Structure formats: structure tokens, C-alpha cells
Amino acid sequence: MRGSRLEAVLVVGTRPQIIKSAPIVKAAAGKLDLSIINTGQHYDYEMSKIFFSEFDLPNPIADLGVGSGSPSEQIAAVIIRLERLLASRRPRLVVVPGDTNSALGSAIAGVKLNIPVAHVEAGARSYDFDLPEEVNRRLIDHCSAVAFAPSANCGSNLVKEGIEKKRIRVVGDTMFDGLLANLTSARTGGALRRLGLEPQTYAFVTLHRNHNVDDEDNLRSIVKALIRAQELRILFPVHPRTKARLRQFSLLERLARAEHITLTQPFGYIETIQIVENARLVLTDSGGLQKEAFWLGTPCITLRDSTEWVETIRAGGNMLVGHDTKKIERAIRRFNLDSQKVRTRLRNMRNPFGNGKASQKIVKILGESQR
Numbered sequence: 001m002r003g004s005r006l007e008a009v010l011v012v013g014t015r016p017q018i019i020k021s022a023p024i025v026k027a028a029a030g031k032l033d034l035s036i037i038n039t040g041q042h043y044d045y046e047m048s049k050i051f052f053s054e055f056d057l058p059n060p061i062a063d064l065g066v067g068s069g070s071p072s073e074q075i076a077a078v079i080i081r082l083e084r085l086l087a088s089r090r091p092r093l094v095v096v097p098g099d100t101n102s103a104l105g106s107a108i109a110g111v112k113l114n115i116p117v118a119h120v121e122a123g124a125r126s127y128d129f130d131l132p133e134e135v136n137r138r139l140i141d142h143c144s145a146v147a148f149a150p151s152a153n154c155g156s157n158l159v160k161e162g163i164e165k166k167r168i169r170v171v172g173d174t175m176f177d178g179l180l181a182n183l184t185s186a187r188t189g190g191a192l193r194r195l196g197l198e199p200q201t202y203a204f205v206t207l208h209r210n211h212n213v214d215d216e217d218n219l220r221s222i223v224k225a226l227i228r229a230q231e232l233r234i235l236f237p238v239h240p241r242t243k244a245r246l247r248q249f250s251l252l253e254r255l256a257r258a259e260h261i262t263l264t265q266p267f268g269y270i271e272t273i274q275i276v277e278n279a280r281l282v283l284t285d286s287g288g289l290q291k292e293a294f295w296l297g298t299p300c301i302t303l304r305d306s307t308e309w310v311e312t313i314r315a316g317g318n319m320l321v322g323h324d325t326k327k328i329e330r331a332i333r334r335f336n337l338d339s340q341k342v343r344t345r346l347r348n349m350r351n352p353f354g355n356g357k358a359s360q361k362i363v364k365i366l367g368e369s370q371r
Helices: 015-028 045-054 071-089 101-112 132-142 152-160 174-187 191-195 216-228 240-248 252-257 269-278 287-296 310-314 325-348 358-369
Strands: 008-012 034-038 093-097 117-120 146-149 168-170 202-205 233-237 261-264 281-284 300-302 318-320
Touching: 008 015, 008 071, 008 101, 015 034, 015 045, 015 093, 015 117, 015 174, 015 287, 015 358, 045 269, 071 101, 093 101, 093 358, 101 117, 101 132, 117 132, 117 358, 146 152, 146 358, 152 168, 168 358, 174 269, 174 287, 174 358, 191 269, 216 240, 216 252, 216 325, 240 252, 252 261, 269 287, 281 287, 281 325, 287 300, 287 310, 287 318, 300 325, 310 318, 318 325
Parallel strands: 008 034, 008 093, 093 117, 117 146, 146 168, 202 233, 202 281, 233 261, 281 300, 300 318
Antiparallel strands: none
């Protein structure tokens, strides 16, 4: 750093943002003066701090302590607290990954201080405004000086929305960079042995979206499908908020009683990669896990009505089923039957999300912009 002024800050606050950012931080070492700020949107160990340790990331220079609250409360808290820090340190650039409330608050704080914002994972679109992330990422993209798109499709989305081509850089997906960097460790890990799992004999489930877990009818429909899927062993790491809703709606005990379902605490990143690669199929409402399953060649059933990662649908490795019990059951039967065929196709196709060099490209572009 030069005195008290920062060259560039990267603002994270949630587990997905840390995963997207870790490869950038590694690539920046010795090339770009990049400091991390943590908003604290995910404030428990399993959902945030474990990932700083797992990726061996430097400690943040500040933790804003935003914590829980409504989306508006979280965004407002990030804007107010980050603005104070940015105003005192005046970085030359604010790097914002993803589409969380932390990301939107960070982008607004930066642009209102006339500090250029660089958006990592720009141009992803589900065209579903019922998803709060869709609103967040659109607003971030349109106030960013640089939009780093993870795929050609994402770049095209930005052009269609009137964003100047000179602001758009199609670089690939930093999450793919991170997966490649950690794949050897994941494959030699002991998660399957510890859990007593055999490859290709289980389904991996994650669930956390408001639309699924906060709506009792929707959550009951999904749980019903999981309980009925007795042809597969199901591994279900339960998100803290999901666990609270399952208990509130008297569904947690029903899942726990099902002999083919194993409920666990959330896993770290390395263990998750090993588990996903060896699963017969994945069921999730996570955006990031859709891509990770796709890259690892594992069929994915997405518990949403739309996805920003349409590339995975077009490739035949992902199916949208929403929360409808019968649709989930049909998708499980189909992918359970065709799992090997889908895996072979996915592993032999060209990756639309780049070649694993996205982070290096981003650091190079950011470095050039600071000269």
C-alpha cells in the first residue's frame, strides 16, 4: 500500500463470493495491490470464515459486521459502513463479485464516491425478477466501469441491455479456476470414506432459496419428493436457515426418520467438490452448485423455475423442475437412468465458461487500468 491509500479493494460477504474471489486473490499476489473487505453478511463459521481458512486467504482489512436482516437492511448497512471506509481510504478501484446483497451495497457505495467498480460474474441473467439476485446483478452491471462476463452468453446479455462494449470483458468464470486449482485435493480427500459413501450411489441435495424454504407449501412439496426417492441414498447438508424452517414447519423430523436420507451440517468447499463429483446426481437451488456439477460431469436437477446458467440447460446436464413434487420425481428417474450417458457427454464437451485462466485475465486487466 502507498501510505494509507488502498490501490484496490475486493468486497465479499457470503460463501459464494469467497469462492468466486479466492482465485483472483491468488492471481493478484505480487501483481496487484488487492485488499479484502468482509461485509459479514454470512457471519457464522460454517457459512463464511471456514472458507477464508480453507482457501488460505489473507485476513480482511475490515469486517463490517452487517449480519442478518431483511435485504434492504443488509444493503443499506453495507452502503453506510463501506462508504465510511472507502471515503477514508480512497481506493482506486472496488472489485465486486457475484449478485448478493453485499455485492449490490458495495457497488452503490463505490460508485457514489466516484470510485470505479469492477463486477466479477457480470451478465448472468435468469430474466426472473422474483429472484432477488436478478435485481442485484442488473443494477451492479449498469453501474460498473468494468463488467467481467464469465461466458459469451453473459457478454451478449450485457450488449443487449445497452452496456458499452468497451466496458465488457468476456474472461471466463473464476469459480472454474478455483475448481481446477482444488480438484486434486478434493479427489484425494476422505469425505466419501468418512461418510460411508460409494461413488454413483447417492444424490447430493442443497436448499436455501427464500422461495423454497420460506414458503411452507413449496418446502413441503420438495421434502415430499425427497422422502419418496427411496431408490437413492440422499445426502442433505442443511443450511442454517433451511433447518430453522424445516423445524418450524414440522418437516425436520420427517426427513430425519427417512432411512435413505442423511442430514448433515454444511460441508467445506473441498469436501463438497469431492461429494459432487462422485454423486449420481445433484438436486439444488444454488447457482454456483449448478455450474460445479456441470464442470464435474454430474447431472443436476435445479429446484427453481429459471436459471441464470442457461449454458448448463442447453448442454443437457441440468433440468429445471421448480418445487413441483411430480416434476422432481420424474427428473430423478430420468437422470438416475441416464446418469452415465449424461456424465460422458458433459465431460467431452467444450466448456462455455472458459479455460481456467479467468482470474489471471482479470488481474491483468485491473493492473493495466491502474497504470
